[in-house]
Amino acid sequence: MPIRDPAKELGAYRDQHYKGSRTDQERHLLESTTLYVGNLSFYTTEEQIYELFGKCGDIKRIIMGLDKMQRTPCGFCFVEYYTRADAENCMRYTTGTRLDDRIIRCDWDAGFKEGRQYGRGKSGGQVRDEYRKDYDPGRGGYGKITAKQYNPLGPMLMSKGPGPSGPR
């Protein structure tokens, strides 16, 4: 049986806003030193990400994902390494582990472009936080649109108390 190397595989997700053909995009991904990191708590800081991701190699830069409206962290980031080898180790050993008690997910990214740091959801955050039905204290409570539709109190509930990884 051949040995699977998670660093050599591309996930199913493709950035829909990528400018270029699908083949170009995949070639980019296979050479990239940038990772998209998802499922972060809104309260996780750049410093913490440096600490965890620095374990796989020297980091060139981190770009925190921000809510388009509020300009506050909205649960994702881009991590760029100096070398491909370090980024590959990160795909092997960081994805699926915990940061602020949440299992985080890493994916290859074709490289950061200005504008991509903002959430693409209607409410300013990430699309996945629009219709989410569960209550996730690390990511602003209920989904934004879900909360508006189903909860007469609306945003009031969303701003309610922090959970285990609450604000500092």
Added chain:
Amino acid sequence: MERLLTNIDAYISKRQKVHVPILRVWSSDIPHPQEEYLDCLWAQIKKMRMDKWQERQIVRPYLAFDNILCEALQHNLPPYNAPPHTDDSAYPMPTVVFRMFDYTDAPEGPVMPGHHSVDRYLIEENLRRIIDTYAVDRKECAAQLLNYPFKNKIPLNYHIVEVVYGQLFQLPFAPHVDVFYTTLLIELCKLQPSSLPQVLAQATEMLYERIDTMNISCVDRFVNWFSHHLSNFQFRWSWDDWVPCVELDSSLYKPKFVQEVLGKCVRLSYHQRIVETVPDAYGPLLPHEPNHVYKYEQEGAGSLPGTVAAHQLIASIKAKAEPEELMNILKDLPNPKKDDDGEAAFNPLKIDVFVQTVLHLGCKSFSHAFSALAKFHGIFRELAEEEEAQIHILRTMYDVWKKHPQMMFVLVDKMLRTQIVNCSAVANWLFSHDMSQDFTRLYVWEIMHSTIRKMNKHVDKVQKELGDAQQKTEKSGDKSGSEDEMQDMDRVDEEEIERLQERLESAQSEQKKLFLVIFQRFIMVLTEHLGRCETSGKDFNTAWYRYSIERLQQIFLQHHSTVTKYLDTLENLLFTSDTDAHILQVFQQFCALRA
């Protein structure tokens, strides 16, 4: 066969083993001997011979096919010739066998084979092979380890934990990147939640109990592994058990270990969380809240000579003033260093006001701090022309961020990469009197090694560029073309190669200087300590001394291929017969590694 065994025996007993101490995880042989790998293997083979060549750990799938195989055609094995020795033959680095368990540690179930049983070697070798094969896929690796063929006949969890720790603590380097072992142990805990975490906790407790004789490089890895592991399990640990270490002398290894672990835990989560997680008794070992101190806004700042300028600087930066304007504000600051001749190379007050203020304005996050460095890069360079000035920049950064080691680490990284400071300035700063308080803190050595690594990578990069350029000219020489064209091209290439050669020479001399600075400063602080102890009649072998001498070893080991290049210089200039024998010993052990 007999003759072969006799020859090996003679060889083994003749071997020089000066290199062994530098590779040992523990300096003590209690409770378990830390044997040189060939010595141990030879003892295991001799014991196997006494046991009539019996072992129980080799899988023999062919036994199931005995009927078919006994009638099959026999093949001759091709003869084996050992490859001849050449000057560039690369031999594996010797190792010391890592042992932390014996049969008394695994109380129930199958018995652990003894240290000199060949079964122990075979199990370890098999587990190591699984790890090396599946290292890229931690989940599969964990599954394969737990699926070991003889799992019911041995205390498998104990063997796995020992082998994983053995690799993690291997000197000079772990075979795989350190973080792999962390995530492998997390997967093992997830797959075997009812039994593996207990063994891991027992092992961790043992490492803690034996930490006084543990090599400092291994202590560093222990700190990093343990804090990272805890961050994946809500920082749950029997913290109460370690409370007694708070009462110990804070220079000892146990309180230092706990202090560093808590520091790293804070970096992976946040201050308040860790404060609330550990018992209150840990107070003295807890890190400060990672805030900055801006001198010019503290109480009583009004009387400082730079305060007015600092406040002007803030206002001008906020008003988006040009760099010249900012320099103008700094221009009139008096120079406290100025001597009677009016000659002074740099003005520390200027640096202090500027660096304090810029870091203060960029204090919100790493990104803010980095953009501050980038935005005022020109002024930084102007203020930091000479090394003394660079050291003062670093000292000022320390004044602002001393409660936030991680911030200092990333700032030094950025300042090196943007050439605000050079590598030897960083080394001199770390050895300076201002930093002596923190000399035994982990972050100081993280900065030191990261600085050396950057220097080495830079040299390698220029070397590669030069190699590539040289290859290109050789190739273009083969091509046909008009003669004029060729000459033109050759000239360009030659200029390029000359330029690269110059760059390489200057990079190499910078690298050499860096190592000379580091080793010289080491010899100075250690000699001073030894001298002080001798005059006062005290035992020199203190926790500080062991810590420092092992840091010296660490420099040799972690950068051995580079240090080897400068061995002659080091021997002639620094590690001479005038050097104290204790310090010289480290150098000799290092040289013996490749002998």
